[in-house]
Amino acid sequence: MEEGSSSSPSPSTHIDHSSIQIINEDEEEDLTTSIKSKMDSSIADSYSICRVSDHLLKANHHRRIYRPSLLSIGPLHRAPPLPADPLKYRYLNALLARTPTAAPAVLRRCIAALRQLEPKARNFYRQKIPMESNQFVEMLLVDACFVIELFIETEHPAFRRRDDPLVDKSPQLISDLILLENQLPFFVVDHIFRLVHIPIECAKPLPELASNFLRRILPGRRGRKKFSPEIHHLLDLIRLHYLPKNRRLHSTTMTTNAATMHRAVQLHAYGIKLENAHDAETPLDVTFVDGALRVPTLKIDDHTEVVLGNLIAMEHCHAECPKIVTSYAVLMEQLVKFKNDVEVLRDEGILVGSGYGREAETVIMLKRLQTGVNVKEFYYRGVCEEVNRYKASEGRAQWETLRHIYHRTRLGIAGFTLALVVLVFLFTGVLFSVLTYLLHHFQ
Structure with a gap:
């Protein structure tokens, strides 16, 4: 067979290249449409x-x-x-x-x-x-x-x-x-x-x-x-503003006590400072640095519960969505259990707008935000573990606890003073009893 004849198709095997091109373009358009539809879905x-x-x-x-x-x-x-x-x-x-x-x-x-x-x-x-x-x-x-x-x-x-x-x-x-x-x-x-x-x-x-x-x-x-x-909608835009700059997950589960934050008053008792993270871009940038829990300002006003509540609801609508705002609500509820916790955070400039007389309202709101939530991945677990490792000595903690309990109100100060007076009288009574016994015994 001649060399040239092998490359020439016979009339019976003639291929219509133009029809193939048309079919391929149609198929390509159908495939593109299908992929785009799946992407949108x-x-x-x-x-x-x-x-x-x-x-x-x-x-x-x-x-x-x-x-x-x-x-x-x-x-x-x-x-x-x-x-x-x-x-x-x-x-x-x-x-x-x-x-x-x-x-x-x-x-x-x-x-x-x-x-x-x-x-x-x-x-x-x-x-x-x-x-x-x-x-x-x-x-x-x-x-x-x-x-x-x-x-x-x-x-x-x-x-x-x-x-x-x-x-x-x-x-x-x-x-x-x-x-x-x-x-x-x-x-x-x-x-x-x-x-x-x-x-x-x-x-x-x-x-x-x-x-x-x-x-x-x-x-x-x-x-x-x-x-x-x-951006998917306005609430999603707000969430982008709230997300911490460092979105690295700090934990994998929340099953041990190590993932629990102590109340603000207790943190002071353990010798741990509470500082306002003025340089933070979002309230969610909570960190623990050099013995200080740095918590950004959270403004308490008529929009606070609406914003955080709907961000939490958005996270719970989508199983794959990281529960970062939800974790923040859990963390803040752990920090703020009672009115005196609100007072501590307010004094540090962390809670702004929770003025005098609104402490109980703030406690209730923070508790309400984390009610019914599901946090399998607690974003602040690492921070909680660092705080727990840094706890001060037990004796100092007990003294600091007494100081915070009794020095928060005038009634507390009066009670603490009365307790000291009673202790002095008891000590004086015991001392006189011992001296009387010794004098009587050695005469």
Whole structure:
């Protein structure tokens, strides 16, 4: 056979290369779509918006921290309508009216974009949403535009209407917008944010505008930026601000006494200092250094329980989510068992806002936060073990305990003084008895 003939296909075995190329492109597109769908599904499973778990609701009867009272965002609390829900259309109009001639076209582009995002957005909620397509898309549009306009008016108050009834309800509005059950997927808000006109005065990334809106409840120094490549919703953004810089897990289990922190008063009794970690960026950066437990400031106000309670609920909605905020709640409840523990931490500047007369309220709140939680991996186990190894001598501890017990109040001081007087009288009586016996015996 000639050399050239072996390389030439016969007519009966002719291959249509163009048809193969077409088939391969179709298969490649199908495979890409399939992988992307699975990726979206995995993200939704890990970070989906869900209801607070039943065991947390049963354990915590203070359910107001999980339910919106002024405004609903997303599909979980739409019925019955809340007082401020009708105002969302006013915010939608304000956002689109900044480009009046282009408003109809922008509105159509937004609706078209949300049609494409609808399957992904529906999948982002843990439970099935019983809303027909038009209702769901309208909800996404109205809620996303409301949130964007709210960020704009907060960033530049000159855009705010003087007769806006929400102006005086900012604290309640913030509380509602950070609830786990009152969230909108952040990718929906971000997509609309890129389609509408944003005033030059507010030309900042959406995560920065959101953080500025939430700044009164965010920890750390103002201006700190800590954004992940993908933020899942507003509560997730808050969690990013709360997470410690060093996220290394300090433990694997919480089954021994070594993982228990002593009360603040007892720590003083053991000769362990309690210091305010002024340089910490988040309240969760609790460390033990050179005989001092360094605890960052925790501001106690009307938002504290709402923020921490919903962050804990978010961690319990997802089994694979590290229970770092939950561990913090457990640690603080161990530190603060009684009112005098609050006083110790307040004196050190660790608990701010728990003023005189609110000590019992602070103790109850911290106990409520960790009720019903499940911490298989206790983030602060290593810190607890270091503290326990550093305990001072038992004799000094007992003396320091007495000092803290009796020197905290005027009644304690009076009791301590009376005890000393009684001891002096007893010692004097014993001394006179011994001297009388000796004199009588040796005469």
